[in-house]
Amino acid sequence: MTLRDFNPEQDYEKLAALHNAVWPDYPVTVEELQSSDAQREAKLRHHRLLVEKDGHVVAQGRIGQSSWTYHPQKFYMGVDVHPDFRQRGIGKLLLAALEEKVADTNPIQYGADTREDKPESLGFLAKHGFVECMRAWESRLNVASVDLAPFAEARQKPLAHGLRLVDLATLLEEEGEDAYVKLHDMEMECDADVPLPEGEKHTPMTYDAWREMIRKSVRFTPECQFIAVAPDGQYAGISMLFPPKIGDYLSTGLTGVRRAYRRKGIALALKCMAVEYAKAKGVPEIRTDNAQSNRAMLSINEALGFEKQPAWIMYEKRLGGESSGG
Numbered sequence: 001m002t003l004r005d006f007n008p009e010q011d012y013e014k015l016a017a018l019h020n021a022v023w024p025d026y027p028v029t030v031e032e033l034q035s036s037d038a039q040r041e042a043k044l045r046h047h048r049l050l051v052e053k054d055g056h057v058v059a060q061g062r063i064g065q066s067s068w069t070y071h072p073q074k075f076y077m078g079v080d081v082h083p084d085f086r087q088r089g090i091g092k093l094l095l096a097a098l099e100e101k102v103a104d105t106n107p108i109q110y111g112a113d114t115r116e117d118k119p120e121s122l123g124f125l126a127k128h129g130f131v132e133c134m135r136a137w138e139s140r141l142n143v144a145s146v147d148l149a150p151f152a153e154a155r156q157k158p159l160a161h162g163l164r165l166v167d168l169a170t171l172l173e174e175e176g177e178d179a180y181v182k183l184h185d186m187e188m189e190c191d192a193d194v195p196l197p198e199g200e201k202h203t204p205m206t207y208d209a210w211r212e213m214i215r216k217s218v219r220f221t222p223e224c225q226f227i228a229v230a231p232d233g234q235y236a237g238i239s240m241l242f243p244p245k246i247g248d249y250l251s252t253g254l255t256g257v258r259r260a261y262r263r264k265g266i267a268l269a270l271k272c273m274a275v276e277y278a279k280a281k282g283v284p285e286i287r288t289d290n291a292q293s294n295r296a297m298l299s300i301n302e303a304l305g306f307e308k309q310p311a312w313i314m315y316e317k318r319l320g321g322e323s324s325g326g
């Protein structure tokens with residue numbers, strides 16, 4: 001077997017094939033992988049390694065940083081080994097090689113995640129010093145089974161407060177680039193309240209970095225970004241859907257409401273718009289994920305009929321390095 005660096009000129013098809021073998025429930029395309037890499041801010045460290053056998057990629061490892069919780073000495077890592085090549089020490093090999101890639105930063109923490117129904121992954125992380133720090137439910141909605149009629153009265157509540165509910169495509173037609181400026185401003189406020197593991201801190205993106213990320217996304221679709229607009233024109237809340245390139249479902253991104261506009265029924269009304277969109281497009285399923293501590297959003301999803309799947313577990317491994325700030 002050969003351990004080598006990822007080559008973006010020739011390896012995306014191999015990477016997609018490996019991912020889809022390891023995570024068949026979350027298929028990706030070459031285009032999506034390329035887009036995800038292109039969206040990464042220049043300040044973020046990122047390394048990807050491949051393990052090959054007889055010309056076939058049988059494992060990959062990645063280590064990098066997040067724009068949303070940036071710290072120069074904190075990294076997120078992941079290892080995927082093809083089901084036919086597990087229990088051969090490949091994961092251990094990749095883990096050591098990934099750590100070496102960022103050793104120059106004197107790391108203070110590594111993060112990782114896996115699903116609770118993956119016992120091999122759970123054991124691997126525990127064996128290598130990772131401890132659980134947070135859990136998030138993935139939930140899925142059978143769109144055809146949802147009856148929105150019982151929510152008709154609740155959906156009027158935001159309107160009674162003078163709010164307008166509309167998709168981003170319409171707002172872009174009306175406001176042009178100003179719509180993106182308002183969207184960024186609202187997103188950064190809402191993101192700050194998204195639950196994070198203890199000790200993590202949200203780091204807002206600049207408008208230019210955020211706008212560039214949107215431009216390079218192959219999944220960002222304005223017609224399924226649903227927004228509540230306040231009487232003064234400020235954006236008050238949002239619920240995002242993202243259609244994948246393959247897979248017959250829609251993924252939920254951020255659903256959030258500015259602090260000043262909470263308890264006005266905005267989140268529920270926007271989620272209902274998302275369900276209507278899925279019904280109109282004939283998409284059979286919507287997926288979302290929520291921290292298990294986020295009872296407010298879990299309650300809305302439960303009321304709509306979302307069914308919980310195996311939880312995603314976030315892990316951390318704290319090291320002895322000295323922090324240089326973030």
